[in-house]
Amino acid sequence: MPTVSTYNLLIHELFMEGRVSEADCMVQEMEEKGMVPDAITYNILINGYCRSGNAKKASILRDEMLSKGIEPTKETYTSLIYVLSKRKRMNEADDLFEKILRKGVLLDLVMFNALIDGHCANGNMERAFSLLTEMDKMKVNPDEVTYNTLMQGRCRTGRVEEARELVDEMKRRGIKPDYISYNTLISGHSK
Numbered sequence: 001m002p003t004v005s006t007y008n009l010l011i012h013e014l015f016m017e018g019r020v021s022e023a024d025c026m027v028q029e030m031e032e033k034g035m036v037p038d039a040i041t042y043n044i045l046i047n048g049y050c051r052s053g054n055a056k057k058a059s060i061l062r063d064e065m066l067s068k069g070i071e072p073t074k075e076t077y078t079s080l081i082y083v084l085s086k087r088k089r090m091n092e093a094d095d096l097f098e099k100i101l102r103k104g105v106l107l108d109l110v111m112f113n114a115l116i117d118g119h120c121a122n123g124n125m126e127r128a129f130s131l132l133t134e135m136d137k138m139k140v141n142p143d144e145v146t147y148n149t150l151m152q153g154r155c156r157t158g159r160v161e162e163a164r165e166l167v168d169e170m171k172r173r174g175i176k177p178d179y180i181s182y183n184t185l186i187s188g189h190s191k
Contacts, residue, residue, distance in 0.1 A: 004030070008040050015048030023048060039070050046076050050083035058083055074100075078111040085118020093118055094127075107138060113145050120153030128153055144170065148180045155188030163188055 002010075007030040014023035027037065027045065037045075042065045049058040058080055062072055077100050084093035097115055100107065112135050119128040128150060135142055147170045154163035164185055167177050 002033075004035050004038055004041065007035065008038075008044055011041065011048070012044045015044065015051065018052070020048065020052055020054075039065075039073060042070060043073060043075050043079070046072075047079040050079040053083065053086065055080075055083045055087050055089070074105050074108055074111055077105065078108075078114050081111060081118070082114045085114060085121065088122055090118055090122050090124060090127075107140060109135075109140055109143060109146070112140055112142075113149065116146060117149045120149050120156070123153075123157065125150075125153050125157060125159075142173070142175065144175055144178050144181065147175060148178070148184060151181060151184045151188075155184055155191070158191075160185070160188040160191075 007026060011023045011026050011030075014020070014026060023045070027041070030037065030041075042061060046058045046061050046065075049055075049061065062076060062080060065072055065076070077096065080096055081093045084090070084096065093115060097111075100111075112131060116128045116131050119125070119131065132142060132146065132150070135146075147166050151163040151166050154160065154166065167181060167185070170177050170181070
């Protein structure tokens with residue numbers, strides 16, 4: 001007889017292959033057999049729906065999770081911030097971020113990078129850089145992804161020279177620029 005863990009693996013694989021309706025059927029089958037979804041199941045579902053762009057379904061699942069007394073993890077919240085950012089719903093992403101802070105969830109680099117990416121993609125560079133400051137206050141060290149995202153945001157707004165200055169800041173922090181860093185700058189200069 002399959003276990004919750006087995007179903008979790010199968011559901012995850014179905015989402016990875018983009019087979020969302022089959023993943024839904026798998027969850028239904030699991031529940032029909034009397035198995036209760038756990039935090040991992042919910043994280044897989046929420047992440048899967050976020051990746052497929054269904055913010056509404058992901059939020060419904062988060063609410064369901066909470067109603068069953070299952071506490072969302074930082075992975076859950078990161079997925080939700082990611083999908084809100086991709087949907088250009090940055091006020092909601094910021095509100096969720098503030099709620100996470102109030103709950104005392106330990107924020108990590110991936111969550112910060114998701115939120116910074118959303119703000120950069122939506123042209124709100126001031127907020128993106130304020131998040132970098134918050135990272136420093138919380139002792140969450142940025143990485144090359146953080147800086148590459150900020151550089152891309154600067155280049156999108158035509159501030160290529162300010163993007164180039166971020167390479168110097170990276171080096172001062174001991175972060176080695178990678179090929180994406182330099183490609184971003186080359187692309188920014190060519191525009």
